[in-house]
Amino acid sequence: MKNYNIAIDGPAGAGKSTIAKKIAEQLKFIYVDTGAMYRAMGLFVISKEIAATDERSIAAACNEVTISLNYQEGVQQVLLNGDNVTGLIRSEEAGMMASAVAKINEVRKKMVQLQKKIASSSNVIMDGRDIGTVVLPKADLKIYLTAGSKERALRRFKELQEKGIDCNMNDIEQDIINRDNQDMQREISPLKKAEDAVLLDTSNLTVDEVVKEILSLFKAKIGDFDSAY
Template identity: 55%
Template structure:
């Protein structure tokens, strides 16, 4: 049996960054579930499908294969054999993934692969419903969050560093809307598992958050 760590939390909480660093320290396999959903979202966008066209999304799942590989220690995501890593953080991809991830057929497409891996390997996964749905029996569960203002500022700084024009208030509004959508969706809504440890990173450094989670794994 593998040792499983589940990290859940809202958009912009730093789940992926933290999970990758914990994986490096502990020697776990990092399974980027968000990247897998975003990979499917790119497939839907490339097919010209709108987020509200549920039937088309379901049909498109049939000819989509999303895989994760590590090349020189760096995660690469492939869609039907094509490297799409550079597109994963696009805003339209994130919004499409947030909407389509609530469709049962989209979730079942990825769930079996994730659970099979967790049964045989030491893994750490991050997402919206890892501790509640994907890995309900995980050895360690963490709910990682931060204030809307903190998360928006982090995203704003990230975009500015890339030279992308953006508005802080618009980012805050987008995050609030995404939080509401994720928490109120009918299928696997975002919520803290009863046995998860709450970690609020609003006033913590990345190193402090990583150390706190590593200690939970000991």
């Protein structure tokens, strides 16, 4: 039986994870948050007090890291060397370090190998920066999700406020802009839209509207919608 793959790429704060989770739930696909895997690696680098610019040490650290994804009641859990770090990886510091380590070839090779293995044996939806261009180049549907930097910063600001975390809107937007530049300019697997990906700007769309559009695109691609279940 054929395994169906959906790839969602885009910059930080575009809503990739939120959208992908909802689609996975409706299609009964496995959701693979590749960004979480890089964040886990970033968290490990931080714990070892390795500088983001020390690429040799980061590459060597790959040999000390095991990252796996488990699911508890349908919710993805990220394990770093056996420890559940699902909550810890969502810090701004971990996010910035994730973007830094993602530039390193040894790190990307390790992550991509795991991601491809998951997709080869299951119906999956993955989101990240290079899913449609590198990880799943033959995905049944590719989406490039984006939104303006101010809108993405506002979403992140609200998310942090709801968690009781003190933050500054301008600082968040600048952080997002910096991450965009870092992701787009990196030498290895830069963030970019795959030639056959559908561009969706979510700035003025609700989550439900985006989900509905992607499900419609998927149905059009595979023909028989029920066969995806």
